[in-house]
Amino acid sequence: MNARRMKLDLQVCSRARLSRDARFDGKFYIGVRTSGVYCRSICPAPTAKEENCRYFPTAAAAAEAGFRPCLRCRPECCPGTPAWLGTSNTVSRALRLIGESGLEDGGVEVLADRLGVGSRHLRRLFLRHLGATPVAVAQTRRLHFAKKLIDETALPMNQIAVAAGFGCVRRFNAGIRNVYHRTPTQIRGLARQKVFHPENQYVFRLHYRPPYHWKGMLAFLASRAMPGVEAVESGTYRRSISLHGNHGYFEVSPDEKYDALTVRVQFSNSPSLFFIIERIRAMFDLNADWAAIMRTLKVEPVLAERVAADPGLRVPGCWNGFELTVRAILGQQITVQGATALAGRIAKTFGKPFAASSNLTHLFPESEVLADASLTSIGLTTARAETVRRFSRAVADGQISFEGIVDSEAFLAALREIPGIGKWTAQYVAMRALGEPDAFPSADLGLLRALHLQSASELDLRAEVWRPWRAYAAMYLWKPCREEEGRENGIQKPRGVASAGSRA
Numbered sequence: 001m002n003a004r005r006m007k008l009d010l011q012v013c014s015r016a017r018l019s020r021d022a023r024f025d026g027k028f029y030i031g032v033r034t035s036g037v038y039c040r041s042i043c044p045a046p047t048a049k050e051e052n053c054r055y056f057p058t059a060a061a062a063a064e065a066g067f068r069p070c071l072r073c074r075p076e077c078c079p080g081t082p083a084w085l086g087t088s089n090t091v092s093r094a095l096r097l098i099g100e101s102g103l104e105d106g107g108v109e110v111l112a113d114r115l116g117v118g119s120r121h122l123r124r125l126f127l128r129h130l131g132a133t134p135v136a137v138a139q140t141r142r143l144h145f146a147k148k149l150i151d152e153t154a155l156p157m158n159q160i161a162v163a164a165g166f167g168c169v170r171r172f173n174a175g176i177r178n179v180y181h182r183t184p185t186q187i188r189g190l191a192r193q194k195v196f197h198p199e200n201q202y203v204f205r206l207h208y209r210p211p212y213h214w215k216g217m218l219a220f221l222a223s224r225a226m227p228g229v230e231a232v233e234s235g236t237y238r239r240s241i242s243l244h245g246n247h248g249y250f251e252v253s254p255d256e257k258y259d260a261l262t263v264r265v266q267f268s269n270s271p272s273l274f275f276i277i278e279r280i281r282a283m284f285d286l287n288a289d290w291a292a293i294m295r296t297l298k299v300e301p302v303l304a305e306r307v308a309a310d311p312g313l314r315v316p317g318c319w320n321g322f323e324l325t326v327r328a329i330l331g332q333q334i335t336v337q338g339a340t341a342l343a344g345r346i347a348k349t350f351g352k353p354f355a356a357s358s359n360l361t362h363l364f365p366e367s368e369v370l371a372d373a374s375l376t377s378i379g380l381t382t383a384r385a386e387t388v389r390r391f392s393r394a395v396a397d398g399q400i401s402f403e404g405i406v407d408s409e410a411f412l413a414a415l416r417e418i419p420g421i422g423k424w425t426a427q428y429v430a431m432r433a434l435g436e437p438d439a440f441p442s443a444d445l446g447l448l449r450a451l452h453l454q455s456a457s458e459l460d461l462r463a464e465v466w467r468p469w470r471a472y473a474a475m476y477l478w479k480p481c482r483e484e485e486g487r488e489n490g491i492q493k494p495r496g497v498a499s500a501g502s503r504a
Contacts, residue, residue: 061131
């Protein structure tokens, strides 16, 4: 499998390697024949001769070719590969499923069956687009996360083995020795991290490709922070979380020195750490390929001006798809502040108390609770309360699930079958809960005003050239209006446009 077939531009890779350009970090890997290691484009090691270098689209492809991870640049710390870029829909969906649960639910055969293809065909697609098999991709992710836990936490090795998905210490030790040519204990001895934290508290550094507009991300989340569940203070985002009956919280702050976000997690169940970190990466859109996004958006003059003024704006994701959708339903046709207040009342009235951290007093209620809740008692209209209850019941009964989504269009169609959930809400959920980079709520009045258009059909036509990054275009078109976020988005709506939400 050569680099040309996998669509790597060797000249671009070579220039990025020689310049150590951080914008290409994680977009390809360099195998050095003389040392037998593979590196990131920003590796500080002495520059290898070009004839000794091979380029790979993924870390798994480099590992499949027999190279081991560099201990200096630590490939496990690079920004994630933007899975949708240059891959088929089948591969993108498979990567999403592998990210959620590895291959622990039945291996490649079960994964292929869920995707509606044969296992041999899925392997061929992975080799064509990623240069590695599904098993190799899953194993590389597991090893990289184990290495990160060894370097950045004080977890005992037996807990790291479980948290990284090895199942037992013997397999963990063998896997680390085989790949890194060192034992886990020897690797920990080399780690730069020497400050260890209290029990059940972990600190990670999650990298991104610059630029990253942290102030824009924080401003968006701050105006929607649910009282009691979320808090934004002194440039830091914090929220309570619940997984499999365990409760905790995390906080995120910028670390511009390393082009990274510092994440502090307080959680008692270490096997959940992989899921928590992957969810935070998605929530803060750390895998985005800003260079590709910028090239597409700047063809629109209005967007080009805003991109130049505020480079690095990302699409905020969410911690929990159910919670985000409830929040979107509440935000229909009312102000952002009004929807935030209602969400806070729901959390405090129906959520479980949580007292592990100041200002984080509650956990957002489960779907089973809201399915039978008396929501009109806290200020929801009868119609809105009924929509929230029906949606909650569909989630509680398993008719709608935010886990293991294979076909996002089918998921959104099922969502829209619930009375009170329309196209705007579904597209907003696709943007923030599903992480679809091309999701676009074209009926939103803020978007129409930004471009002085009168109808969603006009906006859809104009936005065709922004694909596949229309969600990022929406963030830029919303941003200039943020000073007016207190206004109702439905005021003075253009003729023929259905009422949209408040950008929830």
